[in-house]
Amino acid sequence: MLCRLYFACLLVAPGLLLGQAAVTERELKAAYLFQFSQFTEWPATAFGGADAPFVIGLLGRSALAEVLTELVRGERAAGHPIEVRQLASAAEAVHCHIVYIAPEAMSAQQFAADGRPVLLVGESDDFLRQGGAVRFVRSDSRIRLHINHTSAQRRGLTLSSKLLRIAAKVERES
Amino acid sequence: MIRFRRYRDLSIQSKLRLIVSGACGAVLIVTCAAFVVFKWYHQREQAVSVMSVRVQILAANMAAPLAFQTPEDAMEVLNALAVDRDIEVAAVFNRSGELFAAYPERAPALTLAARKVTGLEHRFEGGRLVVWAPILQGEQRLGTFTLRNSLEGARQAVRRVAWVTAGLLVMALGLSYGLAAWLQRAFTRPLLELTQTAREVARRHDFSLRARRLSEDEIGVLADDFNTMLGQIQHREAALVESETRKGAILASALDAIITINHEGRVQEFNPAAEKLFGYTAGEAVGRKLDELIVPATHREAHCRGMARFLATGQSRVLGRRIEMPALRADGAILEVELAITRISNSEPPVFTGFIRDITERRRAERAMHESEERFRTLTVATTQIVWTTNAVGEVSGPLPSWQAFTGQTEEEVRGIGWARAVHPDDVRATTAVWQRAVQERGNYDTEYRVRRHDGVYRHFSARGVPVKNPDGSIREWVGTCTDITERKKAELELREAAERLTALNRLDRIISSNLDLAKVFAAFARELSALVPCDQALFVSVDGDTEQWKVEREWNRAKPKAPGLNCGALTDTGIGWVAEQKRPLVEALISSSWAEASLLREAGFQSRALFPLVLGHRTVAVFCVAGTTSGAFDRVAVDFMQALADQLTVAVQNIRLFAEVRQHAADLERRVEERTVALVTANKELEAFSYSVSHDLRAPLRAVAGFARILVDEHGEELPEDMQRYLKLIQDSAQRMGQLIDDLLAFSRLSRQAMNRVPFDLGRLCRDVLKTLAPEMAGRALDVRVGELPMVEGDPILLRQVMVNLLSNALKYSRPRAPAVIEVGALPEEESGAGPVIYVRDNGVGFDMKHAGKLFGVFQRLHRTDEFEGTGVGLAIVERIIHRHGGRIWTHARPEGGATFFFTLGGSPGASHHDQQNQ
DSSP states (O other): OHHHHHHHHHHHOGGGOOOTTTSOHHHHHHHHHHHHHHHEEOOGGGSSSTTOOEEEEEESSOSHHHHHHHHHTTOEETTEEEEEEEESSGGGGGGOSEEEEOTTTOOTHHHHTTOOSOEEEEOSTTTTTTTOSEEEEEETTEEEEEEEHHHHHHTTOEEOHHHHHHOSEEEOOO | OGGGSOGGGSOHHHHHHHHHHHHHHHHHHHHHHHHHHHHHHHHHHHHHHHHHHHHHHHHHHHHHHHHTTOHHHHHHHHHGGGGOTTEEEEEEEETTSOEEEEESTTSGGGGSOOOOOSSOEEEEETTEEEEEEEEEETTEEEEEEEEEEOOHHHHHHHHHHHHHHHHHHHHHHHHHHHHHHHHHHHHHHHHHHHHHHHHHHHHHTOTTOOOOOOOSSHHHHHHHHHHHHHHHHHHHHHHHHHHHHHHHHHHHHOSSEEEEEOTTSBEEEEOHHHHHHHSOOHHHHTTSBHHHHTSOHHHHHHHHHHHHHHHHHSOOSSBTSEEEEEEEOTTSOEEEEEEEEEEOTTOSSOOEEEEEEEOHHHHHHHHHHHHHHHHHHHHHHOSSEEEEEEOTTSOBOSOOHHHHHHHOOOHHHHTBTGGGGGBOHHHHHHHHHHHHHHHHHTOOEEEEEEEEOTTSOEEEEEEEEEEEEOTTSOEEEEEEEEEEOHHHHHHHHHHHHHHHHHHHHHHHHHHHHHOOOHHHHHHHHHHHHHHHSOOSEEEEEEEETTTTEEEEEEEEESSOOSSOOOOEEEOTTOHHHHHHHHTOOEEEEGGGOOSTTHHHHHHTTOOEEEEEEEEETTEEEEEEEEEESSTTOOOHHHHHHHHHHHHHHHHHHHHHHHHHHHHHHHHHHHHHHHHHHHHHHHHHHHHHHHHHHHHHHHHHHHHHHHHHHHHHHHHHTTTSOHHHHHHHHHHHHHHHHHHHHHHHHHHHHHHHHSOOOOEEEEHHHHHHHHHHHTHHHHTTSOEEEEEOOOOEEEEOHHHHHHHHHHHHHHHHHHTTTOSSEEEEEEEEOOSSTTSOOEEEEEEOSOOOOGGGGGGTTSTTOOSSOTTTSOOOSOHHHHHHHHHHHTTOOEEEEEOTTSOEEEEEOOOSSTTOOOHHHHHO
16 A cells, blocks of 8 residues: 555656656765765865855766756855856866766876865766766666765865765775 | 540540551651652652653664664664563654654554654653654754653553552551550549549449549549549538438427428428427428418419419519418318428429428417407497497486487487387387397397487388496496388388298289189289289270270279179270280379270279289270279389289180080080980981891892702702703802802901900911911911911901911911912011001912002902902901901002902001002
8 A cells, every 4th residue: 555655656747756666876976975075074174255156067978967056056065156167178177176087087196196076976987096086876766876086085085984984885994 | 346436435445546657647647658659759749850861862873873764773673672671662753754664563653643843852642651852953953752651660660669668568567556455544443443433433322432543644633633522522422411411300399380391382391390380280281282281272273383483483472581371281171381491402303491480379369359359340430330338227328429329319218218209109118118128138138119210200220239348247227229221111011022922922812713703803913913012993894806805804803892883885085995905014003094984983982092903815805993092092013013913814814715615515415425326326227227138038039049049959960951050050159159159248248246355365376266266278388388477456356367368268268279378377576656556468479559459358259250259259358357456457469460468457546547648
């Protein structure tokens, strides 16, 4: 009975729900990107001013921009309005706080040198080894998180313990 | 047991125990209850704070799973709740209020509603605790966490505490009760001891007992006071006994009778003087009601009323005063007593003591003196009597004021024997003789004489006198009285006259009832009249209303009249006529009378007359005339007497007339009876002669017919044809029957001639004899003959045998068709006095119709055909004649085919036969 009601609800408004099966991978990834802004602390220097936007940059080809823009409208991160930018090159990522690097776009190593407080989110197998902080890992039609805590710390970011707890794998370099 | 008694009635011991343990118990109960309630609230508070912390922690832990949509992470955390069994349900709702995760996993988590809360909230729902907390991440609100705690743990804890508290309570109560029982002993023991002593004192009336002092507290003081009081009472008691003894001695030796009564009027004390005075012993008197004992019946009601009034109002007319009243002795004698009553000081109910002194003698003396004075005063003051005194030799020496006033004599005239001049000349000699004899013999003087009053009228006096003697026996003076007895004398005279009149009327009554001759009766009337009334003539004048004439029938004169008086004449304008018409008496003075006959009477020397009507049946038949030669000769008394005489005369006249009429009637009747008797005797003789000759004359030709018919049969019978023989047989039978008829007729006619011999005899025996002779007729029949009890009767046995033979053979005859035939003979009780018993003969035969009953007893009358039932029709005629000759009557009762009953009586009175009327 309860199950039937549950499915009926899903059929009526699939787009609004965050149910596991019905939600597209794209949407899920967009949501994750947003939530990272909530569970991570940036140093105050990362923002130009009080009114400076919190920027999520997208590198490479992905259809996330549209979904994510929609998702973050009106939301704030650490008191700053959130802005989504489709980035053409790594150079454009200078003012971003979170950068999503699509699998084919480039390696994380290209960001490694500057050491700016940017949370790098990627998908490639050795993304974390190349200096990325969070990697989406597909497993059983679900997306799990692998986190390189050290990489994030090196860039001056503090990841919430809650985030770490739900992560499937957390790497720490000594 | 204690539960069922009222608290007030409990012993002090129980009360104390109850007070102490009750107070402790109440405090303990309230305390424990407060503690348990407090514990419950405390537990709840604790649960709230613990749950709040837990919920907050959990809510924080739910943020990441919610944010990253990892319910398995949430579940992992939630499952840890299993440690706490009181947590029934927990749930995580997302921002939209949808369930995200629930504990237990498949649980009725949905029973918890999503609620948007801004902070931590809790609420108690149905004894459970529900807590909500928002799930926040930074500023972001991710959802709600909610949790429900059954509070079972808290409850259990409270319960445990309650049990422990209850146990403690019971123990504490027991302890307090025990402690109270132990402590109160110190208080109650001396009290109980005191109570016991008081009870003993009351029971044994022993005031020498003392209570023990067991403590130094208030009860100890109480015991001391109690003992002091007992001491006082003991002292008083002794004083009381002494006082009682002293009082007893006083009562015993007092000269006055002293009686104490209680409020009911019952005697309580009765001292020796009272015993002596009233004749009762104290033993008899004590306990009885005083009013029944010594109060005379006449005063009893007043005594009871006074007593009741005092008891009701407290007021008394006798209390504290000396009163005198009669009293009753045991032997019924009445005493005069002086009485003082006091009430014993304020005792309640009141008790009274009376001090009684016999004053009978004193009172008697007083009364005697008083009476003497009274007598003397009356004697001297009396106005109707004349009081006189003379000297020793019987001469008046001083004034006699009352005598002088009556007679009008002066003092001088009275002196000596001058008073005798006022005495009637006819009485002077006798009076002075009696007076002189009394003076000589020094005896009492007593006589009667007439005295001339000052106005000349003589009055009858009774004079009496006695000598007053000196102590030496010589006569000092005479005193006496003269009493006017004129009225008495007159009354005596009137009485004597009335008695004489009554006697005269009585005498006349006897004459009237024994005498029917007007001449003699009138003479007797005139005699009585002349003796008692001053009349000189009496007339009995008959009045004829039809011819308007009067006529003197009888005349009486005291002396021969001077001139011829009344004789006869017309009624018109006469006093006689008026009296006859008015039927009223007339009394008049002839001198002024204008009636027609008055002048005749005046000429004859009469001056007054009285007329009385004699009325018989509304008709004045005569007038009784009385005349006198003096004027006013007839006063009211005389007129009344003459009226009575006239009434009696009326009765006499009526008697005389009635007697004459009766005598005339009797003579007529006698004559007519004689004539009838002669006619009857003649007719009877003729009838008898006729019937006798008829019988004899009829018998001769009949004998010829029968004889020749027999000869014809005997000699030529066989030669004759058969039908001829039959005719001859018929002739013979008819002749024989005719012979029988003639015999019966002769017997019947003989009955009236035959002398009757009336003797007493046994009818039952006669009946049985008759039945024996009828045996041939009864032979061979189914018969039930019942002869009941028959009485002894008086009659002619030979004639009555005939009656029974006829009735019984009739019954046998007419019941022949019946089998069995039932015949009853019996007697009924006397129907009317003098008629004798009713004898009946009943059969169940063919009976007859009652409308023919009239014919039944006629000669030759038959109701049935001869060939049905043989007979001549004379039997019942004979029976009837015999019964009538006995003065009885006979009647029947029958129904066609329903049998017949013949009843008869043999009563004494001749001619009492009414059977004809009866049967019609």
